[in-house]
Amino acid sequence: MSVINVAILGFGTVGQGVCEAIETHQDRLKEALGKEVKVRAILIKDPTKKREINPSIKVTTEFKDILEIPDLHVIFEAIVGEEPCYTYLSEAIEKGIHIVTANKAMFAKYGPDLLEKALNHGVSVGFEATTAGGIPVIGTIRQLIKVNEIRSIQGILNGTSNFILSQMRKQGLSFEAALKQSQEKGYAEADPTSDIEGYDAFYKLLILSQTAFGRQPEWKDVRRKGITHLTAEWLQAAESFRLRFKHVGSLERDGFNRIKGEVKPILVHDTHPFYGVEDVENAVSLKGSLVGRVTLLGPGAGKRPTGSAMVEDFLSLIQGKYTDSPESTVHNEEIREGSSGQWVLRVRANEEYQSWITLFTLKDRIQLGSHLYVFVEGKKEDIEALLQSQEQIQAVSILDEIPLENEVKEGVAVY
Ligand SMILES: NC(=O)c1ccc[n+]([C@@H]2O[C@H](COP(=O)([O-])OP(=O)(O)OC[C@H]3O[C@@H](n4cnc5c(N)ncnc54)[C@H](OP(=O)(O)O)[C@@H]3O)[C@@H](O)[C@H]2O)c1
Known part of the structure; x- marks a missing residue:
């Protein structure tokens, strides 16, 4: 049986999730692809860390070692930050290697460029895991836009801030106490700025825009507000009106084809599907011209859900299911007076x-x-x-x- 050779960049939560998913689901992959999937190498930063890695897999701190692997088909990228990831992935694409990434901060900024490079080199880019972890939202949008026009998207895109708001409301905790609890549970980073100030949700929103509309709004025009100003009293007051605070990213395209995006705490009615989305769960609700509203709920992060998203992405990519999504237009009669x-x-x-x-x-x-x-x-x-x-x-x-x-x-x- 022939083999598909892959490498993984990063061996933290996500890198380990990908490696385990390939190992534990090898039979299913073989069945779907008719080929064995072999992890040939893993790139790490700190060679002194103790790790449990199958000795047949090369572990290296040098990216050139990865590029030198003969017949490397796919690179899974699970590192943190913009660089050196963007440079690594650009080099991989130029060598004709497909890429699958989980790195939202990098992909929000360089996604359009990487997608164009990939198109020019005849390879594909999987980025399902960048947005809403294990929820197959990117794949759903890629599928829907083959026929539908997406008109608006709303999402609870950051599990940490959703957890904090849930705990403040349920336990009457202050913001600081709920943040501490989320750090103790390992949800929030030691520096939680990206989560609580809305940057993480902002990056994901831009990736959703790129996928659904073929482009992003100007970054400076996207209003971004975090959750740090909210109090348990505010949350309790909302509850008494049968409303709940959720930190939501929204995208809307108007009749002039302008995209309006914002990320902020907002109230949702008990009739809205986001009302019951609690703790670290994520949710995305979108509206297509034919399908109407589609809402997806599920785990927004974690080793297994993110590993699952990346390996699913890999499968779709190898099976050639990804096609480029050109910019789609919207007609003037769709102008909505939202006053x-x-x-x-x-x-x-x-x-x-x-x-x-x-x-x-x-x-x-x-x-x-x-x-x-x-x-x-x-x-x-x-x-x-x-x-x-x-x-x-x-x-x-x-x-x-x-x-x-x-x-x-x-x-x-x-x-
Ligand atoms: N955690 C989640 O649930 C989740 C969900 C969706 C998306 N993501 C995204 O996935 C990416 C990885 O997240 P994570 O949670 O797995 O992070 P993590 O646990 O901190 O792991 C990061 C890994 O990257 C390696 N690394 C960092 N800089 C490197 C460099 N310059 N060269 C080589 N290796 C380098 C680290 O190496 P060492 O082990 O040697 O330190 C580590 O193995 C991030 O972009 C994150 O935003 C995470």
Whole structure:
């Protein structure tokens, strides 16, 4: 039986997950590919670390050793940071080697360039594991866009921040205490900035945009807000309105083919599929022109789910299932007037609010501690004017539901 030769860059959580997945699922791979998959070499940084690696696999700190492997078909990349990963993967592509990466920070920035290089060299790039770990969201989008146009995407893309928000709400913990708990459980890094300030979700959102729309919004135009300003009291207040805070990345393409992206804490109704997405779980909900709403939930990280995503990706790539996704266009009649919505406002209890509340429809209110929480419905423009004129007020919008089916209002299709 002929062999598919592969190498793995990095042997941390993800690199080990890939190696184990290939080892434990060799029979299934053989059945699917008609070939044996052999890990020939692993690239690491620190040669003094003790590791359990099959002695038939070469372990090296030199990338040139990897490139010198005869008939190397695929490189799995599971290192951290932009460089030297981008350089390594560029060199691999130029040698005609397929790549499968889990590295979102690198891929958000260099993905378009690597995809173009790959196209020019007749190889493929798998990047399923960069976004939402074990959830097959990239593959789903790649499949859907063969016929559908994707119009919007929403996602809980960072398991650590979702865990922190869940613990704050369930146990009434402060942000700091919940962060400490997530570090003790090994979810958050020693430096958790990327998770709690929304950078990790931002990178994943850009990769989703690249996949669904063939391009990314300008990075500077994507609003990014983390979760550090939220309090247990805010979360409790939302719960009493049957709403929950989730840290959500959203992408929307308008009728002029502009892509609007943002990452921020947002409220979701108990009717929304994200409401029950708890702890380290991730979720992605997208809307296609034919299919309507598709929501995927599952593990957003970890050795096995990420290893699974990379090996699945590898299989699709070897089977030639990946085709390039050209930029797709959107038609003008799809313009959506999104000026109405719902918000929860947090106001100091002694603030005079009767004068401005008439601008909105009051749905509910509660007092917690020294703050009043007001659940309102109204125009986005009015909320924006209010926030500019009343600095004591904070407002959080409620995530738009993506309707399951297109509604028809006054003869206009509303998506
Ligand atoms: N952890 C997850 O659940 C998860 C999920 C999805 C995506 N990802 C992404 O996958 C990548 C790997 O994450 P991880 O959690 O596996 O990280 P990790 O546990 O910290 O492992 C990183 C590995 O990369 C090696 N490495 C780092 N710099 C290197 C260099 N310059 N040359 C060679 N090897 C180098 C390290 O070598 P030493 O062992 O010698 O130190 C280590 O084996 C990251 O980009 C991450 O964002 C992770």
